[in-house]
Amino acid sequence: MKFHAIDLPNVKYTQPYSIYNKVLLLALTLIVLTSIPLYMNKSSTTSPLTSPTPSLTTKTSNATGLESILPSPTPSPTIEINSTAGLESILPSPTSSPTTETNSTTGLESIEEKEEEQCQLFSGNWIPYPDGPAYYTNETCEWIIPQQNCMKFGRPDSEFMKWRWKPDGCELPLFDAAEFLEIFRGKSLAFIGDSVGRNQMQSLLCILGNVTYPEDISDQYSNNTDYFKHYVYTDYNFTMVTLWAPYLIRYSYADPSVHSGDSLMNLYLDEPDEAWTSQVENFDYVIFSAGQWFLRPLIFYENGGSIGCLWCKLDNMTKMSESYGYRKAFRTMFRTLQSLENYKGVTFLRTFSPAHFENGDWNAGGNCGRTKPFSKEEMKLEGYNLDMYTAQVEEFKAAQVQAQQKGLDFRLMETTEAMLLRPDAHPNYYGGSHHRNTTTADCVHWCLPGPIDTWNEILLHMLKTRQNST
Numbered sequence: 193m194k195f196h197a198i199d200l201p202n203v204k205y206t207q208p209y210s211i212y213n214k215v216l217l218l219a220l221t222l223i224v225l226t227s228i229p230l231y232m233n234k235s236s237t238t239s240p241l242t243s244p245t246p247s248l249t250t251k252t253s254n255a256t257g258l259e260s261i262l263p264s265p266t267p268s269p270t271i272e273i274n275s276t277a278g279l280e281s282i283l284p285s286p287t288s289s290p291t292t293e294t295n296s297t298t299g300l301e302s303i304e305e306k307e308e309e310q311c312q313l314f315s316g317n318w319i320p321y322p323d324g325p326a327y328y329t330n331e332t333c334e335w336i337i338p339q340q341n342c343m344k345f346g347r348p349d350s351e352f353m354k355w356r357w358k359p360d361g362c363e364l365p366l367f368d369a370a371e372f373l374e375i376f377r378g379k380s381l382a383f384i385g386d387s388v389g390r391n392q393m394q395s396l397l398c399i400l401g402n403v404t405y406p407e408d409i410s411d412q413y414s415n416n417t418d419y420f421k422h423y424v425y426t427d428y429n430f431t432m433v434t435l436w437a438p439y440l441i442r443y444s445y446a447d448p449s450v451h452s453g454d455s456l457m458n459l460y461l462d463e464p465d466e467a468w469t470s471q472v473e474n475f476d477y478v479i480f481s482a483g484q485w486f487l488r489p490l491i492f493y494e495n496g497g498s499i500g501c502l503w504c505k506l507d508n509m510t511k512m513s514e515s516y517g518y519r520k521a522f523r524t525m526f527r528t529l530q531s532l533e534n535y536k537g538v539t540f541l542r543t544f545s546p547a548h549f550e551n552g553d554w555n556a557g558g559n560c561g562r563t564k565p566f567s568k569e570e571m572k573l574e575g576y577n578l579d580m581y582t583a584q585v586e587e588f589k590a591a592q593v594q595a596q597q598k599g600l601d602f603r604l605m606e607t608t609e610a611m612l613l614r615p616d617a618h619p620n621y622y623g624g625s626h627h628r629n630t631t632t633a634d635c636v637h638w639c640l641p642g643p644i645d646t647w648n649e650i651l652l653h654m655l656k657t658r659q660n661s662t
Contacts, residue, residue, distance in 0.1 A: 311362030313650065314606035318565040318613060318643070324354035325641035326366060333398035333640070338624035340391060342639035347622035349563050352639060357610055357646045367649045369403040373428045375655055376477075380431040384468045385481040386438040388545050390421070391637050392479070393434045395644045397423070406432065420467075433475075437465040438485040439517075440525045446491060454555060456489040456504060461520040464528040473534040479605070479651075480525060481542040483580070484636050486518045494520075514576045519583035526591035530598055539595075540654075541588050542605040542647065544580045547636045548615035560635035562615040571613055581608045603654060607647055617642045 330336055330343045338345065357364055383389045397406065406423035414420035419436035442463040446456035472478060490502040492512060500510035502517065522541075529535055549558030573581060585604065592602040619634040638644040 312360035313362070313364070313653065314359070315568075315609055316357060316359040317567055318355040318610075319358045321354050321356040324356070325645075326356070327369075327402060327645060328398045328641055330640065333401055335394050335397040335401070336640045337394065339634065340394065340619060340623060340637055340640045340642075342619050342622040342642075345619075345622045345624045347620075347639070351563055352614075352617045352643075353641050355565055355643065357643070357649070364646070364649055364653060367399050367645070367652055369400050371656075372652050373400065373403060373425065373430060375652075376430045377428045378430070379476040380433070380474065381477045381479070382432075382468075382472065382475040383434040383479050383481075384437055384472070385440065385479075386436075386483065386485055388483060388637060389479065389481040389542070390419075390434045390436075391640075391644055392481075392542070392647050393421070393432065395640055395642075396432070396648045398640060399645065399648055400425075404428075435468045435471060437467045438482060439465065439521055440468070440480065440482050441465055441521045454488055456491065459490050459492055459517050459521075461492055461494045461499075461517060462524055464524055469528060469532070472529070472537070473532055475537050477538045477540070479540040479542055481545070482518070482521065483544050484547060486521070486580070487514060487576070490517055492517055492520075513579065515579040515583040518580055519587055522584055522587040523591075526587060526595075526602075530591070530595060530600065536600075538601045538603065540603050540605050540651070541584070543584055543608045544577065545636075546577045546608065546612045548618060549633070549635045550615075554632065554635065558635065559633040560615055560618045560620050564616055566613040566615065568609065568613060573609060573612055577608070577612065603658075605647070605650060605654065607650065610646060611638075611643065614638075614643045617644075 330341050336344075343350070383393045400406075404425060404427055406425045408421070408423055410417040410420060410422045413422045413433075416436070419434075421434045423432045424430070425432070439457075439459060442460040442465055444458045445451060446458055488502075489504050491498055491504055491506075491509070492500050492502070498509070500512040500516075502512050502514060529539060547554070548560040548562075550560060550562075552558035585606070588602065588604055592604075595602045615635075617639055619637060619639055621631070621633055622639075623634050623637070
């Protein structure tokens with residue numbers, strides 16, 4: 193406050209009432225001058241935490257780009273956020289409250305939590321990425337098998353490699369191979385399921401190749417090295433394997449002499465596949481997945497007897513839905529994991545990966561010749577894709593509740609929506625394999641490089657997010 197100078201009375205005699213008034217004015221002035229410092233000192237020592245208001249909001253600078261932040265439910269200091277926060281707005285407090293300005297270097301964890309709340313990692317769109325492919329090419333990665341080496345086998349377009357997944361509400365960071373290897377130093381990772389799971393592992397091998405290469409020691413562990421792979425990164429003491437278990441539960445061919453894409457299979461719904469149960473306790477991280485094998489002729493067995501079938505063309509057999517065996521298989525898988533005394537691994541379930549056959553089924557001239565992704569407005573999850581996804585996720589959620597009670601960590605990697613939008617990224621006719629007729633289109637697996645690389649970006653992001661929150 194600015195005070196003006198006061199003219200004191202001179203000693204010359206004046207009329208009595210004038211002298212009286214001037215003395216009174218002087219006294220009042222001295223009282224005011226004495227009281228103001230005392231009041232200001234009292235105000236400066238009062239803590240804002242004594243306010244009866246239930247919470248404090250954040251004061252932001254003009255350069256922050258933030259309009260407001262949700263308050264703490266209890267009185268606490270809040271944050272002034274600078275322009276590096278990267279957020280445009282956060283929901284305001286429903287109640288008014290006093291503001292407190294604090295240092296911009298504090299409270300970053302709460303900002304990251306707000307970003308995570310806004311980020312819909314598994315819902316979004318594919319956006320152009322002219323610099324793609326981001327990590328490798330079919331010429332720089334030796335781990336691409338012929339079946340997914342689309343460019344080598346004559347695919348004429350390359351636009352399918354020039355898109356990146358853009359989640360709603362956030363950005364998905366590019367994959368940092370060195371960071372991933374540090375996270376897995378001294379650890380082990382297993383991909384358990386069918387060939388699409390192996391497809392993801394091959395993508396990861398290619399991406400990590402920007403830092404180091406593994407040693408393939410598969411022949412030390414299996415006679416079937418096409419389906420059971422075992423790699424070790426000696427510099428990091430990191431082991432990565434894939435275990436072939438296309439149904440996750442026990443299965444057999446109904447006719448052992450006939451092995452084809454539409455052979456009738458026996459599926460034992462309450463018996464897990466020993467291919468993974470015999471080894472899973474050895475791994476720190478496990479990614480389970482399964483899918484298209486459940487959409488072929490199947491006979492279902494439970495408690496030692498047949499209970500029905502899918503597309504079996506057998507008389508006197510109850511016909512089951514496409515998702516029936518799928519649901520039961522995951523139920524058995526989750527129950528088995530929870531029953532294993534020594535299993536302490538982090539479990540990921542990667543959700544159903546859709547196929548994109550058009551103009552017919554896979555064995556009736558169907559193909560996948562599109563060259564651009566769908567938008568999520570153009571393609572919706574429906575039909576059997578929705579049924580399979582729903583059955584899988586429902587079983588996961590039920591199992592997750594039980595797993596938490598036992599101290600197990602189950603996590604869901606929902607890649608179904610993202611991959612439903614990518615009819616353009618399958619090998620189609622541009623994949624080589626001595627196991628199949630190349631006149632049959634492959635609209636199940638994914639070209640490398642391609643959108644399956646996104647699965648590993650999501651994996652690393654999920655690992656980092658969980659690390660930061662613990």
